[in-house]
Amino acid sequence: MPDPRNKRRAAGEPVSLGMLPGLVGYQVRLAQMAIFTDFDRALGALELSPGLFGLLVIVEANPGLKQSRLAGAARLDRSSLVPALNKLEARGLVTRRDAPGDRRAYGLHLTAAGVALLARAKRAVRRHEARLAAGLGEGKRDLLIALLSGIFRDRR
């Protein structure tokens, strides 16, 4: 069993964070950490990270998509996509099928198991997002999304 001395926390007077809490970048980072933690709580049992979930969603929405195009949509280098896709394929959620008319490429598809798992994951994500929205207050969710998508443009 682990040594219980590793989990202790030092308390005491508060530590000043200086200018950090006033920075958008800092608050976005904290929000991301908190969201990631709750996402994990919501989907941990399905063994899906936000990244893998996103890949499944995109493949479902674009049957037969080629890897390069998926990498672009997910903002990954195509080499970074390979291990993620290997994982999903090894779990029987995604298949690399031959792309018609191009023997270099694969067309990606969800398997039946992939469709089923994704359906469960989507429901969990919606619950997670609802919790998140509840903390924000009525109607502020769309506002937050609008503000975020206005940061440094070029995003969707």
Added chain:
Amino acid sequence: MPDPRNKRRAAGEPVSLGMLPGLVGYQVRLAQMAIFTDFDRALGALELSPGLFGLLVIVEANPGLKQSRLAGAARLDRSSLVPALNKLEARGLVTRRDAPGDRRAYGLHLTAAGVALLARAKRAVRRHEARLAAGLGEGKRDLLIALLSGIFRDRR
């Protein structure tokens, strides 16, 4: 020189992102990536990541701070703080001085060089944040910060 074949991009019809753009978590992640990229552009010459910058800010605001307390404030495990602090100390920006009255602990301080570099970094961060705010529109910066800090509480 690198093989120029690695930088090419596939274009074509747009790839659908399904439900992703409507998720707060997705938009936060994109915003974070965009912010990180611009932060790097703004502070890259100073060789400071958002994480290292944050550590310097906190140490400056709390002279003599102990490592455990800094780790807590930066939301890092104390073991994760060690390599970051080693880096800052090796660059002559931070010193581990003896903590008065506790021979186990160090008190952290910025060096003169650390103070000077941080001053430059703060100006760069303010410019970076101003660019960010400009994209949002007048007055929306505070609103965004308020919304973000309302996500899953417990943050400051």
Added chain:
DNA sequence: TATTGTTATACTCTATAACTATA
């Protein structure tokens, strides 16, 4: 007994550069 800092170690995620097979 508990805390402070450190180490050894490992894991996730991502990228760069180069390779292969096709086009």
Added chain:
DNA sequence: TATAGTTATAGAGTATAACAATA
């Protein structure tokens, strides 16, 4: 020549568990 996928490799960044020194 250019593109699709893969590999080898490396680098951040972080955590867990254990340890010595000290409280």
